[in-house]
Amino acid sequence: MSRSGRIALATSAVAAALVLAGCADATIGLAEPDRMRTVETSAGTPGDVPATDGDAGGGSDNAQRTIVAEVGECLDGDNPGPVECSDEHTVEVTKQGTFGGDLGSTLEGTPPDASTVFRTVFPQCRAAAAEYLGSSSYDASTLGAWLVWADAEDWNAGHRWYRCGVAQLDGAGKPVERTGSIRNALAENFDGYRVCSTTRPSAELPETVPCSEPHLAEAVGVVDTGKAVPTEREFNDKARSACGTKVHEFVGADRRDVAPSWRWPDSTNWRIGFTNITCYAELNQATTGSVRDIGSSQMPN
Known part of the structure; x- marks a missing residue:
């Protein structure tokens, strides 16, 4: 007889700082995984x-x-x-x-x-x-x-x-039915699978949607944090520089309406291999197009 069980990976209530490039105020977000799995x-x-x-x-x-x-x-x-x-x-x-x-x-x-x-x-x-x-x-x-x-x-x-x-995975971290192999899928077409979120990662867990739908953030990459669990300050110090660079390279310019933000895993997820910081380009207003390589051009609608 076929049987199955499931566990939800825990989240943390520790706060993680967000740096808003070119903006006056910093926002505080929760140090939870970028996606619940x-x-x-x-x-x-x-x-x-x-x-x-x-x-x-x-x-x-x-x-x-x-x-x-x-x-x-x-x-x-x-x-x-x-x-x-x-x-x-x-x-x-x-x-x-x-x-x-x-x-x-x-x-x-x-x-x-x-x-x-x-x-x-x-x-x-x-x-x-x-x-x-x-x-x-x-x-x-x-x-x-x-x-x-x-x-x-x-x-x-x-x-x-x-x-x-x-x-x-869908927005809840559950596998969706699909056809065809995804071997080397990200090497060939990362943008086709990029996470976009209707929520601001600086404030809450990302809610994944296709990037062709209205969204407030786009995942731009990850930062490896090494084998030892960093402190909150070490997380932020590493993310501030690395995610800022990744967002700049992703967008092609520094903009006041696009800011770097990030999320890191809690201790439970860390122990099972989630040792990356996930970096996001966070937008001042929702858009249905990607900010990838827009430079100083007008924001997509």
């Missing part, structure tokens, strides 16, 4: 064909095994079995593996709790997503890393598989 775990109905990756511990040689998609194949919903990427699907697999060591040693009962699995595996999924999508700046896009692993029934049968993947 709801992460689902799933496993499918056991089949008659052995899984392609090795299993660890506890399973009978004669036990039925779940058919699980491999790298480059696609998943749809809660079923881990492969579907054609040309058909509707939600996740494209970027990395496959099995749990080992203490994490994979439990021979019966439920799999490890989701927070433990994410701390252990999700940083690898983030790295795999960057390579697969062709850009380490994918947090500024509507594409995100995903993770699925064996449910309790499959775990009790001795199977320890997990799959990293990528998905196109």
Whole structure:
């Protein structure tokens, strides 16, 4: 029987400063992730064909095994079995593996709790997503890393598989149905997946919309903050300079009606690999066109 669960990644109430280039006042925003990501775990109905990756511990040689998609194949919903990427699907697999060591040693009962699995595996999924999508700046896009692993029934049968993947996310961080592969999608057409927001990232979580719809901010890139968790002051000091430069390069000029802003991850998200600051070009008024390369020209309508 197919089962699924989900966890919502926590947000933080710590304040993060926003610098408004060329404006008189600074605005304060919340240090929450640039997008809430709801992460689902799933496993499918056991089949008659052995899984392609090795299993660890506890399973009978004669036990039925779940058919699980491999790298480059696609998943749809809660079923881990492969579907054609040309058909509707939600996740494209970027990395496959099995749990080992203490994490994979439990021979019966439920799999490890989701927070433990994410701390252990999700940083690898983030790295795999960057390579697969062709850009380490994918947090500024509507594409995100995903993770699925064996449910309790499959775990009790001795199977320890997990799959990293990528998905196109809606404004709530849930995967949307799509067709076609997104391998190298950001290397080929980042603007087609760029995050635009109807809200100001300086004040609240971005609400993602297509950039062709009215929006008040455009994600322009990310800034790597290193391995150690920075302090609030260190976050802001790094973002102030780096995001200001990214917005200037994105727009092509310094403008009083476009300001750099940024958001950073909370400690929960940091532990599972979200170690980037996401930079935004924040607009004085809503526009339906991008401010990319507008220079000193009139703002798009």
